[in-house]
Amino acid sequence: MQADRIKNLFGDRLKEQEPLAKHVNIRIGGPADFYLEAKSSDEIVRAVEACLADGLPFVVFGGGSNTLPSDEGFRGLVIQAANRGWSIDGERVYAEAGVPSAFLARKTAEAGLTGLEWAVSLPGTVGGAVRGNAGCFGGETKDALASVDALRVADGKVERVVYTPVDCRFGYRESAFKRSADIILDVEFELAHAPKEACLAKLDAVLSQRKLEQPSDNPSAGCMFKNFDFTDEADIAKLKAALEVPEAFLKAKRIPAGWLIEQADLKGTTIGGARVSPKHGNFLVNLGNATASDVLQLISLVKMKIRDLYGVQLEEEVQLLGF
Numbered sequence: 001m002q003a004d005r006i007k008n009l010f011g012d013r014l015k016e017q018e019p020l021a022k023h024v025n026i027r028i029g030g031p032a033d034f035y036l037e038a039k040s041s042d043e044i045v046r047a048v049e050a051c052l053a054d055g056l057p058f059v060v061f062g063g064g065s066n067t068l069p070s071d072e073g074f075r076g077l078v079i080q081a082a083n084r085g086w087s088i089d090g091e092r093v094y095a096e097a098g099v100p101s102a103f104l105a106r107k108t109a110e111a112g113l114t115g116l117e118w119a120v121s122l123p124g125t126v127g128g129a130v131r132g133n134a135g136c137f138g139g140e141t142k143d144a145l146a147s148v149d150a151l152r153v154a155d156g157k158v159e160r161v162v163y164t165p166v167d168c169r170f171g172y173r174e175s176a177f178k179r180s181a182d183i184i185l186d187v188e189f190e191l192a193h194a195p196k197e198a199c200l201a202k203l204d205a206v207l208s209q210r211k212l213e214q215p216s217d218n219p220s221a222g223c224m225f226k227n228f229d230f231t232d233e234a235d236i237a238k239l240k241a242a243l244e245v246p247e248a249f250l251k252a253k254r255i256p257a258g259w260l261i262e263q264a265d266l267k268g269t270t271i272g273g274a275r276v277s278p279k280h281g282n283f284l285v286n287l288g289n290a291t292a293s294d295v296l297q298l299i300s301l302v303k304m305k306i307r308d309l310y311g312v313q314l315e316e317e318v319q320l321l322g323f
């Protein structure tokens with residue numbers, strides 16, 4: 001594998017055989033051949049261009065909070081988006097992809113801007129949040145998004161492009177970025193002025209709620225599965241025959257994956273070092289010595305049981321790296 005250009009560009013800053021477990025929340029993952037913490041958008045662009053010229057595979061990630069790397073790691077360059085510039089101009093907020101979402105939520109609330117408070121408990125970066133349209137406590141990344149500046153990578157070439165929210169085709173934990181090789185470089189949000197005290201109170205409320213609901217004792221990648229959205233009652237006929245489905249879920253046309261897992265009595269199920277959290281069914285936690293293979297086996301088991309019992313096909317929310 002040729003990596004001359006990337007080595008010449010970044011010298012000692014380029015790590016070799018870097019364990020990915022060190023860089024992801026779930027603390028699992030073998031070595032990346034090469035690893036770069038890119039401190040600016042320009043560095044991300046130059047690294048990508050060097051990889052394309054050398055024919056070196058690459059991947060860009062952010063905070064690693066929604067990523068499960070394989071036990072074998074990654075053959076090529078893993079670029080961590082660590083571009084962390086941000087600024088506020090009136091109601092417009094500009095943030096580079098590597099800015100931690102929770103940091104931006106706090107800074108905007110402190111500036112008396114409302115719209116991102118929900119993200120104060122969200123692990124990871126703005127880039128990762130945009131790609132997955134992350135959300136919680138009634139907020140979603142798309143809600144306040146004004147534009148995305150991205151690097152389009154296609155046919156061995158790169159091009160800077162600006163996307164509108166419509167271009168991004170956001171859905172529930174979905175965006176056009178999940179179906180392209182585009183790299184998110186920076187993002188603009190449009191927020192609204194509000195009393196600072198009210199914004200700060202919202203931060204506190206979100207953090208308290210998170211503490212109540214979420215297991216914090218073992219590492220995880222957050223919710224492993226997307227909640228199940230249905231359009232037709234026929235999609236949940238088997239589920240309704242097996243369980244009494246709460247009215248609120250039927251009204252929202254969304255069945256929480258964690259609830260399904262709990263009903264199927266899967267909480268606490270363990271394979272190797274991976275366990276379905278006894279506190280929250282949608283969290284698969286690393287007991288300390290889990291491998292990616294343990295987690296994948298547990299994912300398969302959960303999906304199979306839920307499909308067999310309720311006719312519901314769960315889909316992973318977590319992003320796999322290096323499989």
Ligand SMILES: Cc1cc2nc3c(=O)[nH]c(=O)nc-3n(C[C@H](O)[C@H](O)[C@H](O)COP(=O)(O)OP(=O)(O)OC[C@H]3O[C@@H](n4cnc5c(N)ncnc54)[C@H](O)[C@@H]3O)c2cc1C
Nearest residue numbers: 062063064065066124125127128129134135136184222319
């Ligand atoms: C304890 C815990 C709680 C969580 N709670 C929630 C929650 O309530 N709601 C929710 O939606 N999510 C939740 N998550 C998941 C996660 O925090 C979000 O998905 C987050 O937005 C991911 O950001 P990240 O930077 O960590 O992404 P990463 O894990 O680094 O990357 C995720 C994916 O995005 C890609 N990516 C990252 N940055 C870029 C970029 N700049 N350009 C292109 N692609 C990129 C990566 O290649 C990967 O495929 C939780 C996770 C944990 C660990």
